[in-house]
Each structure stands twice: as C-alpha cells, then as structure tokens.
Amino acid sequence: MDKTMGFFIVPSDYREESHSAVVPICIADTDSDGNPIRREWIERGVMPVADPLRDVADCFLHDRWRASEITERVVHWLSRRHHGDVPNEPSRRVLNHASWYAADLRAGSRRARRKADVDLFTARLQTFPDHYDLVADLLARDTYDRLMVALDRDGSSDIREMASMLMRDCDADEFERRFRQSRNAISQRFYRGVRRVAEAAGITW
Numbered sequence: 001m002d003k004t005m006g007f008f009i010v011p012s013d014y015r016e017e018s019h020s021a022v023v024p025i026c027i028a029d030t031d032s033d034g035n036p037i038r039r040e041w042i043e044r045g046v047m048p049v050a051d052p053l054r055d056v057a058d059c060f061l062h063d064r065w066r067a068s069e070i071t072e073r074v075v076h077w078l079s080r081r082h083h084g085d086v087p088n089e090p091s092r093r094v095l096n097h098a099s100w101y102a103a104d105l106r107a108g109s110r111r112a113r114r115k116a117d118v119d120l121f122t123a124r125l126q127t128f129p130d131h132y133d134l135v136a137d138l139l140a141r142d143t144y145d146r147l148m149v150a151l152d153r154d155g156s157s158d159i160r161e162m163a164s165m166l167m168r169d170c171d172a173d174e175f176e177r178r179f180r181q182s183r184n185a186i187s188q189r190f191y192r193g194v195r196r197v198a199e200a201a202g203i204t205w
Contacts, residue, residue, distance in 0.1 A: 006030070008042045010050050023054050026068045031076040038084055041075050045090035052095055060102035070098045070105070147194070150201035159193035162186065 010025040025046060029037050046053070050067075057067040074097045078090070087093065151160040158179070165175065175186050197203075 008037070008039070008046075010042065010047055012047075023064045023067060025050055025053060025071050027072040027075055031080060033080070035080065035084065037075060037079050038086060040086040041079055041090060041094075044086060045075060045078070045094040046071060048091040049095045053098055056095070056099050056102050060099070060106045066102075070102050074098045074101055146201065146203050147198060150197050150203060151193075154197045154200070156193050156197055159190060159197070162190045163194070 006029050008027045008029055010027075011022065027037065027042060027046065031037065053071050054064045054067045057070060058064045061070075071094065074094055078093055078097065148160060148163065151157075151163070161178070162175070165178070172183055176183065179186050179189075181189075
C-alpha cells in the first residue's frame with residue numbers, strides 16, 4: 001500500500017505504466033476536518049476487499065473508477081465514528097457501508113434508496129455470492145440473536161429461515177427452490193418482514 005502526496009493508494013505497488021488494467025483506489029490521508037487516517041484502516045479495512053469495492057462501484061454506479069469516491073467517504077466516516085481507532089473486522093464494515101453509500105448515490109439520496117432497498121438484497125444474491133456480505137451489516141452479531149427471538153415470537157418462521165439461510169451464505173438458487181418464488185419476491189418478503197418485526201421489538205442496527 002503506497003502513500004503519495006497525501007493519499008493512500010491501493011494496490012501498494014500501483015504504477016500507471018505497469019498497471020494499466022488495474023483501477024487504483026485512492027484515499028486522502030486526512031478527512032475534511034483535518035483528522036489523520038490511520039494506515040491500519042487501509043491495510044486492514046480496504047486492501048482485503050479492494051476487488052469487491054471495485055465490483056460495488058461497477059454494479060451500482062456502472063463505473064469501477066468511482067471505487068475511490070465511495071471508499072474514501074466510508075473510510076473517513078468510519079474513522080471519525082470510531083475516533084480514529086480500528087475496530088474488529090474493519091474490511092467488512094468498509095465493504096458494507098460502501099455498498100450502502102453507492103446505493104444512495106445511484107438512487108439520488110438515502111431516502112430514495114430506502115424505497116429501493118430490495119435492489120441491495122437482489123444484488124447480493126445475483127452478483128456477489130463470494131464477497132458482498134450485506135447480511136453482516138443487516139443482521140450484525142449483536143442484534144442477530146434478538147432478531148431471531150423476535151421472529152419466533154411473531155411466528156414469522158419463513159423470515160427466520162431466510163435470515164438463517166443468509167447467515168449460512170446460501171446461494172440464490174437455494175432460496176428459489178426453498179420458497180418457490182422469484183428472487184425479487186423473496187427479497188421483498190424478507191425486507192418487509194424484518195423491518196416490521198424489528199420495529200415492533202425495538203431492534204435497530
């Protein structure tokens with residue numbers, strides 16, 4: 001990972017003349033408030049998921065070169081949120097929040113994106129079975145058990161099973177075979193059910 005003229009650059013050995021097929025990810029080493037970004041955010045947060053971040057930019061914004069834009073925004077925000085410290089599994093946090101931010105940009109705003117959250121789940125099933133870990137953000141470890149209990153109490157056995165399948169990283173075909181519906185229909189059922197039960201139980205993430 002290189003650092004040149006106030007920027008971190010991924011990959012570390014990027015040179016335009018020898019990496020013409022590689023899209024670099026450039027992140028300013030200070031945020032808009034002048035706070036420095038620790039190198040660990042890049043080494044542990046960005047480098048392990050650099051290719052999936054490019055995929056997110058391509059999938060949602062149709063431009064792999066915008067990976068720098070979404071990654072820098074997220075890294076700076078996470079750094080401020082954690083007061084510069086690097087929490088556990090920073091790459092998962094970076095990838096999840098970059099996906100949400102890219103979806104916001106595509107929709108035009110966060111409010112507009114929330115009306116189309118189904119697209120994120122559909123993209124997770126169709127596009128990123130190996131890398132895009134939406135469920136890690138949606139069903140974070142500290143809320144997962146509470147949500148499953150709430151789904152049991154509500155009698156939402158189908159939504160509970162979908163959540164469990166997501167946590168096991170089942171692929172799209174398995175969902176379609178199990179629930180005998182299209183991916184879009186399954187994603188709508190899942191989001192609506194989770195939102196309703198979570199709101200009733202006071203669960204947030």
